[in-house]
Amino acid sequence: MFILLIPLGLLALTWLLIKLNRDYALASFTRKIKTIDGSPLEETASVVGGFWGSNFDLLSMNLEQMFYYSRVFAKTFKRGYIQYFLLNPVYNVIDAKDAELVLNDSRILTKGIFYTFLHPFLKTGLLTSTDKKWHTRRRLLTPAFHFNILTQFMETFKSESVKFIKTLNDILEKKDSNGVISLSELIPRVTLNNVCETALGVCLDDRLDGDEYRQRISEVEESLLERLKNPLMGFDGFYYNCAEGKKYLKSMEKLHAFSSGIIEKRRELLSKEMEQEDMNQNDVDETNPYRKRRYAMLDTLLRAEKDGLIDHAGICEEVDTFMFEGFDTTSMNLIFALMSLALYPDMQRKCYEEIQENIQGDLASLDTQQLNNLKYLDCFIKETQRVYPSVPGIVRECTSDIVFGGKLLFPKGTQINIHIYDIHMNPKYYDEPERFNPERFMAPQAEKRHPFAFIPFSAGQRNCIGQKFALMEMKTLLVYVIKNFELEPVTRPEDFRFHAGLLIRTKTDIQVKIRKRVAT
Numbered sequence: 001m002f003i004l005l006i007p008l009g010l011l012a013l014t015w016l017l018i019k020l021n022r023d024y025a026l027a028s029f030t031r032k033i034k035t036i037d038g039s040p041l042e043e044t045a046s047v048v049g050g051f052w053g054s055n056f057d058l059l060s061m062n063l064e065q066m067f068y069y070s071r072v073f074a075k076t077f078k079r080g081y082i083q084y085f086l087l088n089p090v091y092n093v094i095d096a097k098d099a100e101l102v103l104n105d106s107r108i109l110t111k112g113i114f115y116t117f118l119h120p121f122l123k124t125g126l127l128t129s130t131d132k133k134w135h136t137r138r139r140l141l142t143p144a145f146h147f148n149i150l151t152q153f154m155e156t157f158k159s160e161s162v163k164f165i166k167t168l169n170d171i172l173e174k175k176d177s178n179g180v181i182s183l184s185e186l187i188p189r190v191t192l193n194n195v196c197e198t199a200l201g202v203c204l205d206d207r208l209d210g211d212e213y214r215q216r217i218s219e220v221e222e223s224l225l226e227r228l229k230n231p232l233m234g235f236d237g238f239y240y241n242c243a244e245g246k247k248y249l250k251s252m253e254k255l256h257a258f259s260s261g262i263i264e265k266r267r268e269l270l271s272k273e274m275e276q277e278d279m280n281q282n283d284v285d286e287t288n289p290y291r292k293r294r295y296a297m298l299d300t301l302l303r304a305e306k307d308g309l310i311d312h313a314g315i316c317e318e319v320d321t322f323m324f325e326g327f328d329t330t331s332m333n334l335i336f337a338l339m340s341l342a343l344y345p346d347m348q349r350k351c352y353e354e355i356q357e358n359i360q361g362d363l364a365s366l367d368t369q370q371l372n373n374l375k376y377l378d379c380f381i382k383e384t385q386r387v388y389p390s391v392p393g394i395v396r397e398c399t400s401d402i403v404f405g406g407k408l409l410f411p412k413g414t415q416i417n418i419h420i421y422d423i424h425m426n427p428k429y430y431d432e433p434e435r436f437n438p439e440r441f442m443a444p445q446a447e448k449r450h451p452f453a454f455i456p457f458s459a460g461q462r463n464c465i466g467q468k469f470a471l472m473e474m475k476t477l478l479v480y481v482i483k484n485f486e487l488e489p490v491t492r493p494e495d496f497r498f499h500a501g502l503l504i505r506t507k508t509d510i511q512v513k514i515r516k517r518v519a520t
C-alpha cells in the first residue's frame, strides 16, 4: 500500500507543479507575466531563463560582464523581454514605444526595488520617494529650477569654467608637461563645485572636502552593485551583517556628515542674508506655491522649513539627493563630450567656428541667449548623450496588477527596466547606431524620430528636474574649453569597456591632449 502511495504522490506533485508553473515562475517564487487574451507569450515578448529564471545569472559576473549582459539580450531579441528574479518578474524595455507607455503612465510612477537599496543613503528624497510625498516635494522644488534662477547660475558656471581653464593652462606651463590631462580626475571637481555653489549656495573648502565626497560615492555605488548581484543580499538582515553592508553604512556616515556640513553652512549664511533682507518687500510670485520670490534649491527648502512645510530630516534627504544626482551625471556627460571632441577634429572645428560666429569678444559677457544660438553644439551634446548616456537605465515598479500596452498583464511587483542605453542604440531609430554623428539631431532627421528614442533625462512626470541646469552648465564649460584649447585624442572608445553602475562607468582613466588654440 505504502509503495503504491509514493508514485501516486509523485504524480500528484508533478501535476500540481505543472499547473502552478502556468501562473508562477516557481524557482523565483513569483507570478508570471501573461498575455491578457491567453495567446502565447512569445508572440509579444521574449522570455529569458529556464526553470531557475535569472536568479543566479549575475552571481559569478564581474561588473563589466554585468554591463554587457543586458546588451546581448537587446541585440538578440530586438524587442521587450521578460526575466524572473527572486520574488519579482522583470520586463525589459529597449523600444521607444514601450518606453513611452511606461513613462507616460501615471500608474507606474514608483521606482523599482533597487532604489530601496539607496534609502539608507538618500532616504526618500525626490529621486526615491513616491505618491503624495513625491508630488509635494516636486511642486516645492520645481521653482528652484526655473529659468530665472538658472540664469543667475550662469555667473558661477562661468567662474568655475575660468578656474578650469586656469588649471589647464597651469598644467601646460609645467616644465615636463606633454599636455595630456585626465578628464576623469579634473571634471568631477568642476561639476561638484557647480552644484554646491548654485543649487546649494555653499562653496566647498577645506572643511567640506569634495575629493573625499566623490571617493565615498563610488564606494557606495560598488557596494550597491554587489547587492544587486546576489539575491540573498537583497534581504537587509543578511546584507547589513556582511562586510559589504558594513562598508556601505560606514561610507554613508561620511556622506551624511558632508551634506550636514553644507546645510549648516548655508543656514548660517542665509540667516545673515535674511537679517539684511526687507522681508516685507513686494516680491510675490504667482506661479510659486509659496507666492514668494524664487530661490535656489537649498534656500527654497530652508525657507519652507520656516513655514513648517519640511523638517530638517527632509532637507537632509533632498540635499543628499541633489548632490548625488547633480554632479556625477553631468561629469560623465562632460568627460565623454570632451573625449569625443578630441576624437573628431572636424566636429570640433565646427563647434569652434560656431562659437566664433555667435560669441564676439571675450567670454566674460557670455549669456544664456548666446548659448541658445549654438545649435551645432546642442546636437554634439545630444549625440554624446545618445552614445554615452550618463544614466544607462532606470527602473519602475508596478504597485498593482497592470495591463500594459493592451496586451500583457504585469503582476503587482513587476519591475520595469528601461534600458536607456539600448533604446539609444536601437537600429530601428538610428542608422549605424555605433557611429558618432551629431547631424542625426538636426532637422528633418530628428523630427521624424520617435520622441522617446532619445531619453537621457528620462521623460514624463518623473523626468530629470535638473536637465536645463545640466545643459547650461555643460554648454558653458564646453564653450570655454573649445575657445581656449584644441583637443587631441588619447583615450579612444576601443580602449575601454563599460562596467555596470548607477551611472555609465569605465575603470579606464579618460584622457585627452590639449594645446593652446590660436584664434582664427
Ligand code: HEM
Binding pocket: 111, 126, 127, 128, 138, 195, 199, 321, 322, 325, 326, 327, 329, 330, 333, 389, 390, 391, 394, 395, 456, 457, 458, 461, 462, 463, 464, 465, 466, 467, 469, 470
Ligand atoms: C547630464 C546630466 C544629467 C542626466 C543625464 C540626468 C539624468 C536623470 C535621469 C535619467 C533621471 C531619472 C532617474 C530615474 O527615474 O531613476 C533623473 C532624475 C533626477 N535628476 Fe537628473 N540628470 C542630470 C543632471 C541632474 C542635475 C544637474 C540635477 C540637480 C541639480 C539632477 C537632479 C535630478 C533629480 C532630483 C531627479 C529625480 C527627479 C524626480 O524623480 O522627480 N539631475 N536625472
